[in-house]
Amino acid sequence: MGLDLVLRGGMIVDGRGGTPFIGDVAVRGERIETVGPLGAVPAAQWLDVRGLAVAPGFIDIHAHGDLYPLLCPEAPARLHDGVTTEVIGNCGESPFPQSPAMLAERAESARRHGIAIDWDTLDAYAARHDAIGCGINRATLVGHGNVRQAVMGEEDRTPSSEELAAMCREVEKALDAGAFGISTGLYYTPGMFARADEIDALCAIVARRGGLYASHIRSEGDAIEEAIEEFTGVGRRTGVRLQLSHVKVSGRMNWAKADRVIERLQALRASGLDLACDRYPYIASSTSLSSQLPGWSREGGRAQMLERISAPGTRARLVEALVANFPSDEAWAALRIADAACDRWRAAEGRSLLEIAAGSGRRPAEMLLDLLSASEGRASIVHFTMCEENLVKWLRLPFVAIGSDSSSRAIDGPTSVGKPHPRSYGTCARVLGRYVREKGVLSLAEGVRRLTGLPASRLGLRRRGLLRPGAFADITVFDPAQIADRATYEVPQQYSVGVRHVLVNGALAVKDGELTGTRNGRFLRKGDE
Numbered sequence: 001m002g003l004d005l006v007l008r009g010g011m012i013v014d015g016r017g018g019t020p021f022i023g024d025v026a027v028r029g030e031r032i033e034t035v036g037p038l039g040a041v042p043a044a045q046w047l048d049v050r051g052l053a054v055a056p057g058f059i060d061i062h063a064h065g066d067l068y069p070l071l072c073p074e075a076p077a078r079l080h081d082g083v084t085t086e087v088i089g090n091c092g093e094s095p096f097p098q099s100p101a102m103l104a105e106r107a108e109s110a111r112r113h114g115i116a117i118d119w120d121t122l123d124a125y126a127a128r129h130d131a132i133g134c135g136i137n138r139a140t141l142v143g144h145g146n147v148r149q150a151v152m153g154e155e156d157r158t159p160s161s162e163e164l165a166a167m168c169r170e171v172e173k174a175l176d177a178g179a180f181g182i183s184t185g186l187y188y189t190p191g192m193f194a195r196a197d198e199i200d201a202l203c204a205i206v207a208r209r210g211g212l213y214a215s216h217i218r219s220e221g222d223a224i225e226e227a228i229e230e231f232t233g234v235g236r237r238t239g240v241r242l243q244l245s246h247v248k249v250s251g252r253m254n255w256a257k258a259d260r261v262i263e264r265l266q267a268l269r270a271s272g273l274d275l276a277c278d279r280y281p282y283i284a285s286s287t288s289l290s291s292q293l294p295g296w297s298r299e300g301g302r303a304q305m306l307e308r309i310s311a312p313g314t315r316a317r318l319v320e321a322l323v324a325n326f327p328s329d330e331a332w333a334a335l336r337i338a339d340a341a342c343d344r345w346r347a348a349e350g351r352s353l354l355e356i357a358a359g360s361g362r363r364p365a366e367m368l369l370d371l372l373s374a375s376e377g378r379a380s381i382v383h384f385t386m387c388e389e390n391l392v393k394w395l396r397l398p399f400v401a402i403g404s405d406s407s408s409r410a411i412d413g414p415t416s417v418g419k420p421h422p423r424s425y426g427t428c429a430r431v432l433g434r435y436v437r438e439k440g441v442l443s444l445a446e447g448v449r450r451l452t453g454l455p456a457s458r459l460g461l462r463r464r465g466l467l468r469p470g471a472f473a474d475i476t477v478f479d480p481a482q483i484a485d486r487a488t489y490e491v492p493q494q495y496s497v498g499v500r501h502v503l504v505n506g507a508l509a510v511k512d513g514e515l516t517g518t519r520n521g522r523f524l525r526k527g528d529e
Contacts (some may be wrong), residue, residue, distance in 0.1 A: 145185055
C-alpha cells in the first residue's frame with residue numbers, strides 16, 4: 001500500500017532543538033511513516049517543499065475561548081499561524097464542570113451568539129466538539145474556578161470538609177475523562193478565595209495521575225515574588241508538575257524585579273522542582289474589565305458585582321479603589337477597551353480609558369464602572385503593563401514555551417468583534433518572524449522547539465510535537481524568510497503570512513497558504529495520547 005503524502009526536500013526542524021537537515025517526510029493515514037531521505041516511492045500526493053521549513057504542528061499550550069469552537073470551528077487564525085493543537089481550560093476556567101446555575105447563566109450569554117450550551121462534563125463537551133468537526137485539536141485542563149463554583153458558588157470562604165471532598169471528586173472525574181491536569185486563576189474569582197490547603201488537596205490528586213498544574217498566579221506585579229513562592233510551594237508539597245502561565249512582571253515600578261524572579265525560577269528548577277513557564281511575544285496583556293475591580297466587589301458572581309456598581313455607597317468605594325490602583329494619567333492610558341460587549345459603547349473599542357474620559361468630562365474610574373454596567377460585566381481590555389527588555393529575557397529561558405493566552409478567531413463573523421489582542425492572530429508567526437529571524441533572540445530550531453517539543457512534553461502528548469515515525473501527522477510547513485505576523489493592536493483582524501501547508505492528523509488543512517476547508521481536528525484525552 002502506497003503512502004498518502006510525501007513532503008519532498010524540505011528543511012526538517014523536528015522539534016527537538018537540534019540542527020535542521022534536508023529531508024523528506026512521508027505520511028500514511030494519520031501518522032508519520034518516515035522522516036529522512038526517500039527514493040522513488042509510490043505516494044498519492046507529493047508536495048515540493050524545497051526552501052521551506054518542515055516542523056511539527058505548533059502547540060499553543062495556553063489558550064482560551066472554550067466556546068469558540070462552536071462559533072468558529074474552522075479555527076482559521078490558528079491554522080494560518082501554524083497551530084494544530086491548543087490547550088484550553090486555563091486560568092481556572094474550563095467548559096466543565098457546570099452546576100445548573102452556572103449552566104443557566106452561561107447558556108443565556110451563549111444564546112446571544114446563537115450557541116446552545118448543553119453540557120456539564122468533559123465527556124459531553126468533547127462529544128460536542130468532535131460532532132461539529134473542528135479544524136484543530138484541543139486538549140484541556142480542568143479549571144479550579146469551575147470546580148469551586150460548582151460546589152460552593154463564588155463565596156469568599158474556606159470550603160467545609162464535605163465541600164472539599166466534593167471538589168476532589170470533580171477533579172478525579174475530569175482526570176478520568178482525559179483532562180491533562182488542573183489550572184487555577186488566583187487573580188480571578190472564585191480562585192482568589194482559595195488558600196493552600198484547598199489547592200494542595202486538588203493538586204495532590206493531579207500529581208498522582210502525572211498531570212500538570214498551570215496557574216495564573218495571585219499577583220504578576222507588586223507581590224509577584226510572594227505569588228511565585230505560593231505557587232511553587234504547591235509543587236514542593238505535593239510533587240505536582242508546575243506550569244507558570246504567561247510569566248511576566250507587570251507595572252513599570254516592578255520591571256526591575258524580573259532578574260530576581262528569573263534567578264529564583266532557575267534555582268527552584270536546579271533544586272529538582274518540575275517547573276516550566278509559558279509566555280506570549282507581546283508587551284500587553286488582555287483580560288476582563290471586571291478584573292480591575294477589588295476582589296470584595298466580585299464576590300458572589302456577576303449579578304452581585306453589578307448591584308454593587310449601581311449602589312451609590314459601594315460605587316463610591318469602587319471609584320476610590322480604582323483611583324488608588326490607577327494613580328496617574330499614564331496608568332489609565334495603558335488600559336484600552338478590546339470588546340465593549342454592548343452596541344452603545346462600540347466606538348470606545350481600541351481607545352484608552354483616559355481618552356474616553358477626556359471626551360466626556362468624567363473621571364476614567366467612573367467611565368470604567370459605566371461600561372461594566374452597560375456591558376453587564378462582559379467588557380474586556382488590552383492592558384500595556386510590560387516592557388520589551390523583560391520579554392526578551394523570558395524568551396531566552398529554555399524552559400519557557402509559547403502560549404498565546406488567546407481565543408481561536410477569524411477575521412470576520414462573531415469572533416472578530418471589537419479590537420481583540422493581536423495574539424489571537426499572530427503569536428507563533430511573531431515568534432518565528434520577529435524573535436527568530438529579525439532579532440536573533442532564538443535560533444530557528446529553538447524557536448520551533450518552544451512551539452512544539454517543549455509544550456508537548458509539558459502536557460504529556462507523547463505522539464505529537466516531534467517529527468518522528470509513528471507520531472500523528474500534525475505538520476506545519478513555513479517559509480522561514482517570510483513568516484510574519486500582521487495583526488496589530490489597531491487592526492488585529494489580520495492573518496499571519498508565511499505558513500504554506502498545515503496537516504492535522506494527516507489531512508491538509510492549509511495548502512499553498514489557503515485553507516482547504518478540511519476539519520480533521522479532534523479532542524485529545526490524556527492516556528489516549
